[in-house]
Amino acid sequence: MSSPLLAVKQLTITLDNGNKLLDDISFTVNHHQCLGIVGESGSGKSLTCKAIIGLLESYFSVTGQILFKPQNANLAFDLLKQNKKTLNQMRGSVISIILQHPMSAFDPLYCIGKQVVETLQAHLIINKNDAIAKTIAMIENIGLEKPKEIYKKYPHQLSGGMLQRIMIGMALMLEPELIIADEPTTALDSISQFHILKMLEKIKSKTTMIFISHDLGVIHHIADEIIVMNKGKIVESGSRDQIFYHPKHEYTRYLINTRKQLLNKFNAVTYANHPNLILETN
Amino acid sequence: MLNYIIKRLTMMIPILFGISFIAFLLINLAPSDPAEVALRLNEIMPTPDAIESMRQELGLNKPFFERYFIWLYDVLHLDFGRSFIHRDRLVWDEIIRSLIPTLVLAMSSFAFTLIISLILGVLCAIFANSAFDHIVRIIIFLGTAMPSYWLGLLFIWLFANYLDLLPTNGYGSWQNLILPTLTLSFVYISTYIRFIRNNMLENMHNYSVFYARCRGLKEKTIIVKHVLVNSLHTTITALGMTIPQLIAGSFVVEYIFSWPGLGRLCIAAIMNRDYPVIQAYILIMAILFVVCNFIVDVIHQWLDPRLRDNGGAI
Numbered sequence: 001m002s003s004p005l006l007a008v009k010q011l012t013i014t015l016d017n018g019n020k021l022l023d024d025i026s027f028t029v030n031h032h033q034c035l036g037i038v039g040e041s042g043s044g045k046s047l048t049c050k051a052i053i054g055l056l057e058s059y060f061s062v063t064g065q066i067l068f069k070p071q072n073a074n075l076a077f078d079l080l081k082q083n084k085k086t087l088n089q090m091r092g093s094v095i096s097i098i099l100q101h102p103m104s105a106f107d108p109l110y111c112i113g114k115q116v117v118e119t120l121q122a123h124l125i126i127n128k129n130d131a132i133a134k135t136i137a138m139i140e141n142i143g144l145e146k147p148k149e150i151y152k153k154y155p156h157q158l159s160g161g162m163l164q165r166i167m168i169g170m171a172l173m174l175e176p177e178l179i180i181a182d183e184p185t186t187a188l189d190s191i192s193q194f195h196i197l198k199m200l201e202k203i204k205s206k207t208t209m210i211f212i213s214h215d216l217g218v219i220h221h222i223a224d225e226i227i228v229m230n231k232g233k234i235v236e237s238g239s240r241d242q243i244f245y246h247p248k249h250e251y252t253r254y255l256i257n258t259r260k261q262l263l264n265k266f267n268a269v270t271y272a273n274h275p276n277l278i279l280e281t282n
Numbered sequence: 283m284l285n286y287i288i289k290r291l292t293m294m295i296p297i298l299f300g301i302s303f304i305a306f307l308l309i310n311l312a313p314s315d316p317a318e319v320a321l322r323l324n325e326i327m328p329t330p331d332a333i334e335s336m337r338q339e340l341g342l343n344k345p346f347f348e349r350y351f352i353w354l355y356d357v358l359h360l361d362f363g364r365s366f367i368h369r370d371r372l373v374w375d376e377i378i379r380s381l382i383p384t385l386v387l388a389m390s391s392f393a394f395t396l397i398i399s400l401i402l403g404v405l406c407a408i409f410a411n412s413a414f415d416h417i418v419r420i421i422i423f424l425g426t427a428m429p430s431y432w433l434g435l436l437f438i439w440l441f442a443n444y445l446d447l448l449p450t451n452g453y454g455s456w457q458n459l460i461l462p463t464l465t466l467s468f469v470y471i472s473t474y475i476r477f478i479r480n481n482m483l484e485n486m487h488n489y490s491v492f493y494a495r496c497r498g499l500k501e502k503t504i505i506v507k508h509v510l511v512n513s514l515h516t517t518i519t520a521l522g523m524t525i526p527q528l529i530a531g532s533f534v535v536e537y538i539f540s541w542p543g544l545g546r547l548c549i550a551a552i553m554n555r556d557y558p559v560i561q562a563y564i565l566i567m568a569i570l571f572v573v574c575n576f577i578v579d580v581i582h583q584w585l586d587p588r589l590r591d592n593g594g595a596i
Binding site: 088089090091092093099101104105106122123156157170 | 488489490492493494495496497498499500501503507508511512585586587588591
């Protein structure tokens with residue numbers, strides 16, 4: 001592996017009043033790797049993401065570097081130094097984002113298909129009919145039935161799971177180099193969660209991904225490398241097995257133990273009479 | 283959609299009946315005797331005999347409900363009776379004659395309000411807290427703080443007296459229309475600039491707008507398609523109700539600029555206790571409000587798919 005796709009170096013984000021929200025964050029993501037970022041809410045996971053895609057509000061001051069080196073580029077460039085237009089062009093096409101709340105991510109006034117088409121048209125030179133055909137093919141590919149009908153549905157007429165699939169499908173359509181999934185399963189019911197995870201696992205082999213979650217179980221499923229964040233700092237990072245089976249930092253151990261306790265309680269209540277069905281504890 | 287329109291139209295019928303009843307009742311609750319008023323207006327001594335014969339002529343000796351149904355029957359045939367002052371003139375003709383100038387003024391004010399507040403509202407939202415936004419805000423404060431008679435007089439002084447550009451009053455040409463339109467729409471423009479600006483700023487923080495940015499849409503697309511259209515939602519309700527307000531509320535402006543509209547007709551009718559005219563005025567205004575409300579609701583349905591599915595409620 002030559003140079004990494006993404007290298008975040010000493011990223012620090014400060015509020016006007018001097019509060020440090022991110023403190024000296026550094027990590028790298030290699031091509032075709034899935035990096036899991038884990039931490040409780042408020043630990044700075046999503047903020048890190050926003051910094052990478054250049055959508056931080058103007059009242060944050062940012063220092064550090066976010067070096068990005070797509071496959072066709074000779075040299076890595078600093079995302080923090082790009083102008084708005086370049087970043088806008090990169091978002092959705094080179095770096096795609098999958099968000100946490102599919103139910104409110106789409107504009108309620110337009111049908112789903114139109115929103116996919118407008119995204120395609122923002123990045124590709126493509127006529128409307130081709131974009132529509134591409135969208136319908138995408139809806140079919142993500143395993144939804146009656147794609148032509150889905151195309152015309154409004155966001156409120158579809159379930160969270162369906163919308164999340166469409167969001168993932170849309171993220172993949174432009175063949176991005178990096179997909180950032182910000183808690184993509186958190187707002188879903190467990191069956192949808194399962195399907196979405198399966199879908200993301202498949203995608204993982206084709207592209208590079210940053211997967212953000214507070215759910216260790218989900219992270220365990222999908223991530224190759226993991227960083228654990230707490231209060232704006234990286235407390236531990238390493239391979240999945242290292243983090244899960246040999247955690248060094250107290251906070252990581254605390255997270256893993258909490259999850260184990262939860263799972264044990266769950267197993268004790270649910271499977272009291274069926275010990276052979278007990279879920280694997282990590 | 284069609285079902286909804288039919289449903290709403292059928293619902294309008296009882297509402298309109300209710301309104302007609304209230305309009306009739308209110309006038310009948312007025313303390314003075316219409317027969318006596320009619321006599322005085324025509325400068326006839328209100329002797330008991332004269333009053334009695336006038337009551338006969340106006341049908342006031344019949345029971346209340348009978349009178350209401352007779353009136354309602356006539357109204358449904360667009361017959362609002364005759365004015366007390368000019369016994370030879372039909373109220374309906376008077377109303378129509380004044381309605382046209384009022385509609386002209388209302389429509390030009392509405393168009394002016396719509397265009398100016400959309401442009402300035404959107405610009406203020408995009409350049410929020412800039413010098414431009416602050417200047418517009420000051421103008422807005424002035425616009426809302428100044429009553430329209432004061433503003434009208436100021437405009438007359440500035441454009442007619444001082445700059446000698448426009449006529450002070452009258453009706454008939456586009457020059458006559460400018461000052462009343464400016465005066466009438468100023469308050470509304472001030473309101474709607476603020477309305478559109480704040481709605482847009484609020485919508486800019488929508489999760490769906492954030493996602494639109496994540497998708498790399500152009501800023502122009504995001505502002506127009508996703509922020510503005512979503513903001514128009516509430517604005518349309520208010521704007522739709524502005525049309526009847528403009529028609530009903532042009533009293534003062536019509537008076538200042540000697541605009542021969544409904545407002546002037548109504549003031550004259552109130553001063554003279556010309557009951558048939560007042561009754562017709564109340565009824566027509568109420569119908570206008572109901573109809574505009576209906577149109578606004580239909581536009582809403584058409585704009586918002588969520589409403590379409592729930593038959594009118596989010």
